[in-house]
Amino acid sequence: MKHGKIGSLTLSGLIIGPLLGSGIILLPTIIYENLGNYAIFAWLVMSIIGICFAYVCGELMIQFPGESGLGNAMETAFGPEIKNLASIFLMIAALMGPVAVMMTAAEYIQTWLFSEHIKLEWIAIILLVMNGLILLLRLNFLGKLSFFISSFAVLILVSGSIFSLLNQPSGSWDFPEFHFDSFGYSLLLLFWTIVGWEIIGNYSSEVKNPRSTIRKAIFFSAAIILLVNLVLSAAVQWTTYNSSFTIRLTGVMFPLFGPLAIGLLTIVATGLCITTHLMVVGGVARLIASLSKSVPVFHFLTKKLSNGAPYKAIALLVLTHLFFVVLLFIKIVTVEQLVGLANAFFIANALIGLFAAIKLLAAPWIKGMAIVLSVLFGILLFRSSIIALFIILVLTLLLSRKRREREEQKAEC
Template identity: 25%
Template sequence: MSNVTVQADGLRQVLRLPQIIALYIGSVVGSGILLIPGMAAEAAGPASILAWLAMSLLVVPMAVTMGLLASKYPSAGGVSHFARLAFGPQYGSLVGWFFYLSVPLGAPVLAVTGSQYLAVLLDLSHDQLYALAAVMLLLPIVVNVFGLKLAGGVQTAVIAMIIAILLLAIFAAIPHQSAERFTPFVPHGWFSVAQAAGLLFWCFIGWEAVTHLSSEFVNPERDAIRGVLWSAGIVALLYFSVAYFTIATGSYGGAASAASLSMMVQLSLGQAGGWAVALAALFICFAGPNAYVSAASRIAYSLAREGAAPKVFGFVSPKFGTPTGGLLFIAAGSFVTLGLMYSGVITLSQLIQWPNATFVATYLAGCLAGVKLLKGSKLGRPAAIISFACTLCLYPFLGWSALYPPAIAVVVWLIGRRGKRKA
């Protein structure tokens, strides 16, 4: 007789602690680790290690908050669902918009990041680099038009590849570290450390991604918390180690900042190690946009059906049954963004701060929802309060990009007001 429990909704409770930990690690550790360690070190120097330490501590209450919300209010809607439950449908829709409008900015960042890892090895020209990035950007959009998704086994392989790259980079860097590279420790002033912490948020998003699977946990009340605590510790250790050795080996500065992992691996393994990292980076930077484009197009479809977005966003291809209205907007916005990067109007390090701001705003909404929804939890409510307070303190250091979420809120309000007038 099977010991598998079947829920009323037909889903089987099959996920135990090891699988839950793997899912959480896979949802958090992603393309950011290819880009952010070198950029943070370039922005704040060796003192950027303090920003990594601060974010590693902040992520614990944040992970606990998301883990508890996932176990108590399981839904594919993620943070937007929590905001909807706590504050009403308008706030839930706003969080959905935060996610949707981060994709036309974030997807080009990933496409260029993957391309730069290959460009370092092949000495590609500026035009060649962006031609490759355009192909990487177009591919997940086309894949999603046809309604295809990467198989779960392939996504698992991507996760395993990321962790393998990180461990390879760490061990390859050990013989080449030097304490001299930590002086001067604060070359750009202490304010740059706070700014680096804001940039680092890109690496710590994803704790809400396992929300829709929590109803399939064998013991959600126990394992949701244990899973996030174990995974938060492992993620923090991996990130901190990579950041430390990025600084200790001097694998940053100029073009090296965007391909710091490749530079670290090449210290011991030469060009062969660089090729392994570059090919893996291309794969990783396709998997990320593929998942985000798929999710964002469906969010656009849902928003349109709720009357919170233009009707064109709800258009579904009669042939493939995919939400092509939302996909077309993502495609147009993504290629405009890539064009701005190509022309030099905005740099990679500047652009990444804008989608990062929407993710910070999303977590602020999730933590605030946690304060209300986790009132009866002795652990959850304090964790939500701490997470909200710390993330709110981080928000001003996002710079001009901090204006992006409020701008989205104004546009959403205007759309909602126009819809009410028509009604």
């Protein structure tokens, strides 16, 4: 229905908050501690990579819309097996990444309100169930909710950073000895800040006037994200940043907000984590619903509410997330392991999307951009978890073999 479709501002709401995510709270101080004043260059490099990646993904979304997202382009370029391979990568990432995001939010809430009286895992369970229920609402409402949260987060982070830069400059412009390994590792950590552009395509069937809406939303969102990343990282570097606070960035926000800084940062971090979870789980649930149409045994996952929410696919993802929280609780896995695994599968999915762009998009300069990005993403992938790389290799070989068999059968006919 036309009236249920979303515009560029609402789509921006589904982009800005999730792309900022928990990374914008956690990473500025970590990258600065790793690189010193070189940190701003790492943020600038990854921001430029993110903008280029967003543009390539946007062009693929416009030309190949649908609930399968970039999978539609991948199928056109390489066939259904490679589309399924990329979809599997994305779904595996979505089984683990959102859990780490909610654990981050839980850590902030525990620090601010509960000390250690309530376990992190219980707070994460409450947040996961709450988000699962929110995902059952209309996409238009979810976009507006995300836009409100994103706007609040941007206002707090940018105003606090600018105030500190103007009123408490550190005057420290010394550059430490440059270490390529540390810079490369920091870029790998910062990759988390551009995960999500490829998932937006899963919402493209619910966007009105996709060509203009998607381009406007990507341009606006990328500009805001670039502003926040650079201003906040600059404030961490070039103000009298105090790292003694329990919650990161409090030292940057304290000059403007005083004692309210901890509470505001907790609200901002939790809100951004919630929007990240909403976008990833909502997008991947739509992908699952789309793929299940061709698999009879999973046909039940195609069921949707009248507002278009694929409620059974959402329920499956939320239940899986709760299972992983239990594994965290009994210490079988760690949050760091989940992040490492999810990151690798997000990169693998993005790489296939870039390969599709190289094959399908006509403009030479876009092809060149996709080639450069694929090389960079490949380097990041090979720095990822060995376990994830092994799983990616096995799945790739299996699906590639099926593709060859299909082509041989087609040639014989």
